[in-house]
Amino acid sequence: xxxxxxxxxxxxxxxxxxxxxxxxxxxxxxxxxxxxxxxxxxxxxxxxxxxxxxxxxxxxxxxxxxxxxxxxxxxxxxxxxxxxxxxxxxxxxxxxxxxxxxxxxxxxxxxxxxxxxxxxxxxxxxxxxxxxxxxxxxxxxxxxxxxxxxxxxxx
Amino acid sequence: xxxxxxxxxxxxxxxxxxxxxxxxxxxxxxxxxxxxxxxxxxxxxxxxxxxxxxxxxxxxxxxxxxxxxxxxxxxxxxxxxxxxxxxxxxxxxxxxxxxxxxxxxxxxxxxxxxxxxxxxxxxxxxxxxxxxxxxxxxxxxxxxxxxxxxxxxxxxxxxxxxxxxxxxxxxxxxxxxxxxxxxxxxxxxxxxxxxxxxxxxxxxxxxxxxxxxxxxxxxxxxxxxxxxxxxxxxxxxxxxxxxxxxxxxxxxxxxxxxxxxxxxxxxxxxxxxxxxxxxxxxxxxxxxxxxxxxxxxxxxxx
Numbered sequence: 001x002x003x004x005x006x007x008x009x010x011x012x013x014x015x016x017x018x019x020x021x022x023x024x025x026x027x028x029x030x031x032x033x034x035x036x037x038x039x040x041x042x043x044x045x046x047x048x049x050x051x052x053x054x055x056x057x058x059x060x061x062x063x064x065x066x067x068x069x070x071x072x073x074x075x076x077x078x079x080x081x082x083x084x085x086x087x088x089x090x091x092x093x094x095x096x097x098x099x100x101x102x103x104x105x106x107x108x109x110x111x112x113x114x115x116x117x118x119x120x121x122x123x124x125x126x127x128x129x130x131x132x133x134x135x136x137x138x139x140x141x142x143x144x145x146x147x148x149x150x151x152x153x154x155x
Numbered sequence: 156x157x158x159x160x161x162x163x164x165x166x167x168x169x170x171x172x173x174x175x176x177x178x179x180x181x182x183x184x185x186x187x188x189x190x191x192x193x194x195x196x197x198x199x200x201x202x203x204x205x206x207x208x209x210x211x212x213x214x215x216x217x218x219x220x221x222x223x224x225x226x227x228x229x230x231x232x233x234x235x236x237x238x239x240x241x242x243x244x245x246x247x248x249x250x251x252x253x254x255x256x257x258x259x260x261x262x263x264x265x266x267x268x269x270x271x272x273x274x275x276x277x278x279x280x281x282x283x284x285x286x287x288x289x290x291x292x293x294x295x296x297x298x299x300x301x302x303x304x305x306x307x308x309x310x311x312x313x314x315x316x317x318x319x320x321x322x323x324x325x326x327x328x329x330x331x332x333x334x335x336x337x338x339x340x341x342x343x344x345x346x347x348x349x350x351x352x353x354x355x356x357x358x359x360x361x362x363x364x365x366x367x368x369x370x371x372x373x374x375x376x377x378x379x380x381x382x383x384x385x386x387x388x389x390x391x392x393x394x395x396x397x398x399x400x401x402x403x404x405x406x407x408x409x410x411x412x413x414x415x416x417x418x419x420x421x422x423x424x425x426x427x428x429x430x431x432x433x434x435x436x437x438x439x440x441x442x443x444x445x446x447x448x449x450x451x452x453x454x455x456x457x
Contacts, residue, residue, distance in 0.1 A: 114258075114260050115260050116239070116260065116261040116279075117265075120238050120265075122240075138261065140260070140265055141259075141261035141279075142163070
């Protein structure tokens with residue numbers, strides 16, 4: 001008998017589980033956290049999992065890896081409702097939410113084609129503005145980039 | 156001593172504006188001051204702007220400093236592919252101050268972050284041009300005796316006009332009332348209307364010029380540029396609507412003055428030039444005193 005309810009991603013002994021990622025932003029989260037650059041940790045992810053809140057969600061399990069808050073907050077732009085479970089010895093020892101940071105460095109590209117950061121090799125810098133809707137104000141050209149149009153810096 | 160570059164108008168506080176006003180008045184009374192004796196300023200104009208460059212160079216010369224630089228980047232190593240960073244770091248070895256204009260937005264802010272000498276932004280694309288704003292403020296102060304409690308009417312391209320946006324930000328410290336006259340296509344952007352609403356600064360919006368200028372202290376005219384219109388037909392429809400003629404000035408207030416950042420094309424009829432309410436050429440003259448003031452403040456000389 002096949003048990004269709006078993007999650008095909010196995011539990012981890014120690015590490016971090018990031019849950020409630022909007023499915024379409026899974027690869028953005030991987031890119032922002034640099035998970036594709038990790039050479040030691042075992043990483044498993046689930047994609048297009050059913051979610052009441054998000055419709056389709058994604059989940060990432062990273063073995064033997066723990067993040068600083070400042071690192072994790074970077075994903076708030078693409079996964080504002082993400083929840084982190086810190087796992088030690090198969091137990092959830094801590095749950096964390098992500099907070100939208102005040103400034104973000106070299107994650108997003110500026111939407112303004114006339115911005116200096118799109119013409120020279122300059123790390124981007126934005127202030128995060130939240131007046132009902134989260135927007136990024138470029139610290140160089142002062143133009144706004146909205147989250148829907150945001151493209152990530154190619155690293 | 157920590158130098159403070161001037162990149163954007165909101166780098167300065169209300170006190171800074173007032174300090175610039177006092178300094179500009181001082182230089183107007185005493186134009187030749189050798190405060191820059193032995194110092195060198197660079198005017199790096201990555202795109203041409205004759206008026207702004209000459210005004211800055213005049214200011215440096217009157218202060219006794221020397222100027223070097225370029226007025227068009229096509230003759231420089233920029234055309235060989237040198238980065239802005241390298242140009243700024245290299246020029247910073249030769250001079251005490253860099254005055255720069257660049258076609259790309261944010262260029263001056265970036266330069267100020269990497270430069271070891273202070274930067275004065277003389278325009279970065281459509282973004283900021285703070286010396287223009289400060290000379291506008293000085294012209295208003297001089298003609299009205301104050302910056303406080305004035306009614307300012309702005310006409311023309313309120314959507315893209317960076318001088319308009321900067322002036323709104325700067326005057327917001329001085330309890331103004333605004334009136335905005337523009338075609339629908341060039342209406343003041345939402346973000347500035349919100350800015351004013353949040354500060355409880357009253358403003359009205361009109362599309363007609365003649366009936367709406369009689370109660371203002373300052374009439375700030377701007378050019379409606381053809382290149383701002385996606386549809387050339389739209390430009391043709393509005394291009395003659397915002398032309399100020401001498402006959403429209405009969406019932407305006409006696410203290411009213413007409414400002415314009417220049418260059419003007421046809422939005423102020425030449426028959427206005429001899430009216431004592433026309434102030435745009437004196438405004439350009441004020442630009443030299445204001446830029447002397449800015450240079451001294453940036454270099455902390457006065």
